[in-house]
Amino acid sequence: MDVVVLIVVAGLFAVVTGVNDGGALLATGLKLPSVRPATGILVLVVLAAVVPLITHRVAVTFSTRLASFHEPGGKIAMTVAVISSLAVVTALSLKGLPTSLTLAIVGGLAGAGLGWGLAVSPGSVLLVLAFGVAAPFAGGLLGWVLIRVLVAVTSARGLRRWHQAGFLLQSVAYAANDGQKMLAVFMIVFGFSDARLPYTSLVAVLFGLGTMYGLPKAGRTLGRELIASRPPHGVAAELAAGTAVIACAAVGMPVSMTQAIAGGLIGAGVAQGSGRVRWYATGKIVAAWLLTLPASALLSAGLAALVKGIASVELS
Numbered sequence: 001m002d003v004v005v006l007i008v009v010a011g012l013f014a015v016v017t018g019v020n021d022g023g024a025l026l027a028t029g030l031k032l033p034s035v036r037p038a039t040g041i042l043v044l045v046v047l048a049a050v051v052p053l054i055t056h057r058v059a060v061t062f063s064t065r066l067a068s069f070h071e072p073g074g075k076i077a078m079t080v081a082v083i084s085s086l087a088v089v090t091a092l093s094l095k096g097l098p099t100s101l102t103l104a105i106v107g108g109l110a111g112a113g114l115g116w117g118l119a120v121s122p123g124s125v126l127l128v129l130a131f132g133v134a135a136p137f138a139g140g141l142l143g144w145v146l147i148r149v150l151v152a153v154t155s156a157r158g159l160r161r162w163h164q165a166g167f168l169l170q171s172v173a174y175a176a177n178d179g180q181k182m183l184a185v186f187m188i189v190f191g192f193s194d195a196r197l198p199y200t201s202l203v204a205v206l207f208g209l210g211t212m213y214g215l216p217k218a219g220r221t222l223g224r225e226l227i228a229s230r231p232p233h234g235v236a237a238e239l240a241a242g243t244a245v246i247a248c249a250a251v252g253m254p255v256s257m258t259q260a261i262a263g264g265l266i267g268a269g270v271a272q273g274s275g276r277v278r279w280y281a282t283g284k285i286v287a288a289w290l291l292t293l294p295a296s297a298l299l300s301a302g303l304a305a306l307v308k309g310i311a312s313v314e315l316s
């Protein structure tokens with residue numbers, strides 16, 4: 001496959017990741033003026049470029065532990081996985097079911113590996129899935145605890161400081177974990193296994209462009225549709241999600257930041273009365289999560305097998 005196509009697919013994936021994830025990272029704090037959107041995007045871009053230089057364990061998990069993409073045909077299988085994951089996320093979003101691109105790419109990589117006949121590690125896939133399921137529950141539990149602490153001990157001025165700390169923690173956690181799926185795609189495309197500043201910088205800039213485009217929509221979904229949100233809920237969700245996701249990064253397990261944030265918001269809402277949570281919207285999001293990974297895996301497996309079959313016929 002032409003290297004230009006591979007680079008375009010990898011770049012598109014980074015932009016769409018910004019649309020899907022970047023806005024969600026900023027949306028929880030939009031009701032507080034302590035982190036302006038422009039400043040927040042700049043912080044996200046810088047950390048997305050720098051943090052993988054310190055630790056890129058999650059990128060390695062994406063690129064090597066799910067399937068052996070270094071084998072012949074691995075780059076084509078990766079391309080099929082990315083296209084399939086983007087197609088599933090787009091289709092669900094058009095149906096009003098916002099979902100996790102992380103779940104989609106995990107399913108896509110595993111499915112494409114199977115469809116192409118690469119060595120796939122069922123144990124690694126199941127372990128990643130287990131951590132992915134646990135992350136929103138951990139975020140919810142932490143959000144439930146933290147909202148009570150914030151309300152009890154924090155003034156309005158203090159809340160702004162907690163927001164700044166929470167946003168920074170959340171951004172570092174994203175750069176150390178969920179955001180590394182973008183770097184992993186470039187690792188597979190160019191065949192390297194370490195983090196390199198030119199690539200992390202390129203990924204970060206593309207991510208930032210997507211974030212600018214996706215912020216308004218993400219703000220509506222998380223800030224208004226999920227719960228009747230007030231500033232303390234957003235701060236509690238930031239702190240909760242950041243803590244849960246950075247803990248998973250420490251063991252190299254990729255999890256979805258958007259799922260952890262949603263869990264933190266729901267936990268914070270329930271702590272102050274379950275009536276704050278819009279359960280219908282919550283149900284839609286959970287349904288989308290449940291559909292995403294298997295749909296992406298099945299689509300990518302079918303497409304990978306089809307592409308491999310066509311390539312085999314042409315070579316014969």
